[in-house]
Amino acid sequence: MGKRRPGAPTLEEVAAHAGVGRGTVSRVVNNAAGVKESTRRAVQRAIEELGYVPNLAARSLAGRRADAVALVLTEPDWRMFAEPFFSEIVRSLGDALADTGMQLLLTLVRSEDERQRFLEYARGGRVDGILMMSVHAGDQLPDMLAEARLPTVLLGRRSGEEYVSYVDADNVGGARNAVSYLLKQGRRTIATITGPLDMYVAQCRLRGYRDALEMAGLEGTPSLVAEGDFTEESGRRAMADLIERHPEIDGILAASDTSAAGALQALRAAGRRVPEDVAVIGFDDFSLAQRTEPRLTTVRQPVEEMGRSMIRLLLEEMEEPFVAWRHVILRTELVVRESA
Amino acid sequence: MGKRRPGAPTLEEVAAHAGVGRGTVSRVVNNAAGVKESTRRAVQRAIEELGYVPNLAARSLAGRRADAVALVLTEPDWRMFAEPFFSEIVRSLGDALADTGMQLLLTLVRSEDERQRFLEYARGGRVDGILMMSVHAGDQLPDMLAEARLPTVLLGRRSGEEYVSYVDADNVGGARNAVSYLLKQGRRTIATITGPLDMYVAQCRLRGYRDALEMAGLEGTPSLVAEGDFTEESGRRAMADLIERHPEIDGILAASDTSAAGALQALRAAGRRVPEDVAVIGFDDFSLAQRTEPRLTTVRQPVEEMGRSMIRLLLEEMEEPFVAWRHVILRTELVVRESA
DNA sequence: CTGAAAGCGCTAACAA
DNA sequence: TTGTTAGCGCTTTCAG
Numbered sequence: 001m002g003k004r005r006p007g008a009p010t011l012e013e014v015a016a017h018a019g020v021g022r023g024t025v026s027r028v029v030n031n032a033a034g035v036k037e038s039t040r041r042a043v044q045r046a047i048e049e050l051g052y053v054p055n056l057a058a059r060s061l062a063g064r065r066a067d068a069v070a071l072v073l074t075e076p077d078w079r080m081f082a083e084p085f086f087s088e089i090v091r092s093l094g095d096a097l098a099d100t101g102m103q104l105l106l107t108l109v110r111s112e113d114e115r116q117r118f119l120e121y122a123r124g125g126r127v128d129g130i131l132m133m134s135v136h137a138g139d140q141l142p143d144m145l146a147e148a149r150l151p152t153v154l155l156g157r158r159s160g161e162e163y164v165s166y167v168d169a170d171n172v173g174g175a176r177n178a179v180s181y182l183l184k185q186g187r188r189t190i191a192t193i194t195g196p197l198d199m200y201v202a203q204c205r206l207r208g209y210r211d212a213l214e215m216a217g218l219e220g221t222p223s224l225v226a227e228g229d230f231t232e233e234s235g236r237r238a239m240a241d242l243i244e245r246h247p248e249i250d251g252i253l254a255a256s257d258t259s260a261a262g263a264l265q266a267l268r269a270a271g272r273r274v275p276e277d278v279a280v281i282g283f284d285d286f287s288l289a290q291r292t293e294p295r296l297t298t299v300r301q302p303v304e305e306m307g308r309s310m311i312r313l314l315l316e317e318m319e320e321p322f323v324a325w326r327h328v329i330l331r332t333e334l335v336v337r338e339s340a
Numbered sequence: 341m342g343k344r345r346p347g348a349p350t351l352e353e354v355a356a357h358a359g360v361g362r363g364t365v366s367r368v369v370n371n372a373a374g375v376k377e378s379t380r381r382a383v384q385r386a387i388e389e390l391g392y393v394p395n396l397a398a399r400s401l402a403g404r405r406a407d408a409v410a411l412v413l414t415e416p417d418w419r420m421f422a423e424p425f426f427s428e429i430v431r432s433l434g435d436a437l438a439d440t441g442m443q444l445l446l447t448l449v450r451s452e453d454e455r456q457r458f459l460e461y462a463r464g465g466r467v468d469g470i471l472m473m474s475v476h477a478g479d480q481l482p483d484m485l486a487e488a489r490l491p492t493v494l495l496g497r498r499s500g501e502e503y504v505s506y507v508d509a510d511n512v513g514g515a516r517n518a519v520s521y522l523l524k525q526g527r528r529t530i531a532t533i534t535g536p537l538d539m540y541v542a543q544c545r546l547r548g549y550r551d552a553l554e555m556a557g558l559e560g561t562p563s564l565v566a567e568g569d570f571t572e573e574s575g576r577r578a579m580a581d582l583i584e585r586h587p588e589i590d591g592i593l594a595a596s597d598t599s600a601a602g603a604l605q606a607l608r609a610a611g612r613r614v615p616e617d618v619a620v621i622g623f624d625d626f627s628l629a630q631r632t633e634p635r636l637t638t639v640r641q642p643v644e645e646m647g648r649s650m651i652r653l654l655l656e657e658m659e660e661p662f663v664a665w666r667h668v669i670l671r672t673e674l675v676v677r678e679s680a
Numbered sequence: 681c682t683g684a685a686a687g688c689g690c691t692a693a694c695a696a
Numbered sequence: 697t698t699g700t701t702a703g704c705g706c707t708t709t710c711a712g
Binding site (some may be wrong): 053055056057058060066068091098099105108117123125148258 | 369395397399401415431434447448454457460461463464488
């Protein structure tokens with residue numbers, strides 16, 4: 001293994017070149033206060049002239065932070081990689097992190113082997129904190145991270161009793177509002193296309209659907225529930241099944257915008273008019289707004305706020321570790337976009 | 341900033357606990373040869389008992405590698421994030437890296453600020469090498485990395501005179517073969533939907549298209565070339581334009597499978613039969629195989645091989661730095677999938 | 681405001 | 697086969 005950048009100048013050399021002590025250079029590099037302006041300038045010139053770049057390993061070792069946080073993507077996320085919700089969240093995390101000077105590192109954990117490797121990486125101190133998104137119910141990684149006392153924040157929870165810090169949307173409420181809205185429109189046979197039911201988020205949206213029906217005094221019909229996995233293809237397939245089972249369907253709640261798009265395709269293929277014959281509401285509103293269904297009514301999650309909240313919680317945990325789990329549940333908003 | 345894992349045991353403590361010297365523990369941890377089996381076992385027990393985890397910063401500092409490589413995604417990549425080609429490449433890189441014990445870190449570089457931060461991160465020695473994909477012609481980052489003497493490998497090149505190490509597919513040849521195939525079928529009015537023409541890969545595919553026409557003694561018609569950006573939406577739009585300008589079109593080469601899918605939609609919407617009236621060939625074959633167009637003929641890039649090659653080149657550069665740029669150009673394959 | 685010095689935890693070279 | 701030791705480059709007291 002070739003040594004890294006063999007002749008790279010060190011703090012020491014910069015100090016010598018500038019005719020000051022090591023500590024002073026360190027202060028300048030870290031923008032610490034208490035350095036005479038002229039000295040600072042002299043040091044800065046020396047840095048320029050020598051092309052000095054701080055050695056991050058040394059900095060880390062000397063007892064400070066790694067200045068990086070990892071966003072872990074476990075295997076089940078993989079398919080969602082292509083979902084707009086995913087990239088929007090990543091984008092918002094990047095924005096939220098911009099001020100902190102920390103690097104956002106996406107890491108893929110697909111096998112047990114990779115999980116172990118990542119754990120070593122994190123426990124080895126290469127990151128100051130860990131973010132996870134779309135956690136599946138049975139995922140043990142958050143527990144392992146918690147055990148290693150690593151600041152961790154989840155997007156979504158694994159169950160109602162999640163203890164690791166998380167940021168989540170009010171999925172039950174969002175779904176309930178959506179279905180109530182459909183009922184208010186006079187729809188009576190409302191079906192739902194869920195997400196993968198091993199994810200708590202999907203369970204919550206399903207619960208909201210059921211709650212709304214119950215509140216309206218209607219009885220839930222099991223055959224009006226079709227499991228999907230958030231993807232467009234699953235939406236198409238689920239919708240096709242639903243139409244066959246219940247030709248009288250006049251309303252749909254889909255657990256994602258993408259599966260809603262699939263549902264719309266299947267409905268049109270079956271000759272239904274949307275939204276005259278059948279109204280569709282989906283969760284999230286990224287892909288559709290940009291693509292083929294700009295007029296779909298959606299339950300919007302506050303993505304920017306989610307990213308910001310995750311970073312805020314993470315920073316709090318880094319600041320004052322191991323004192324408490326922190327939870328944030330953000331409100332959703334029904335965005336009505338039906339054309340007149 | 342809270343100190344990281346304050347009470348974490350060190351090598352020293354493990355050594356004391358096991359009643360051996362520090363060096364011995366280091367050897368055991370690193371699986372080095374030359375340790376008596378009984379000693380090794382004793383050390384391993386001590387490690388278990390104390391829950392020792394090596395401090396990676398210290399390890400890095402002590403003169404070895406960072407055991408991590410970064411895959412940089414610059415702003416223009418961002419849209420491709422959702423493209424199947426992207427996730428397939430990432431997957432193959434992960435596989436290729438699995439043996440090496442290195443962490444793959446995806447980093448997003450969207451702004452000048454983030455570019456600077458990443459540069460510091462890389463020059464600071466947090467990664468042993470850098471991979472970049474879908475580099476745009478004007479991107480300076482590879483030069484900066486080269487200047488910093490950081491092992492770097494690109495997927496694709498910025499121009500015909502690329503010097504930084506890269507792995508690329510034979511895009512000209514692939515496009516030429518595809519168009520020749522269409523010509524052999526008797527198609528005579530062949531259009532192309534390109535990728536973003538500020539990317540060399542898109543230029544090459546366009547060149548291949550033109551070469552094939554020329555070889556057949558046909559004249560290239562500028563209005564048969566529509567610029568897209570690899571996305572489905574761009575394919576739809578470009579195709580719609582092309583049909584309007586040239587209703588007689590009977591063949592299409594699309595620069596990606598995704599834009600080919602968009603083209604197919606536009607063709608069907610215009611009442612054309614595919615492939616009877618119009619034949620379509622796209623580059624890559626991921627999304628379509630999994631989605632709606634399993635029978636599209638495609639120019640297949642050897643994704644697995646691309647990932648493997650990139651890692652191989654990177655390892656070579658790390659091993660023996662700064663001696664040469666290395667280039668690999670992989671053959672493409674025309675995968676005919678028309679139904680009878 | 682600045683310099684000197686004590687580590688941070690590990691690897692690797694050298695003795696033993 | 698193993699123990700000892702000299703750094704790796706930086707941050708951070710503590711004097712001055």
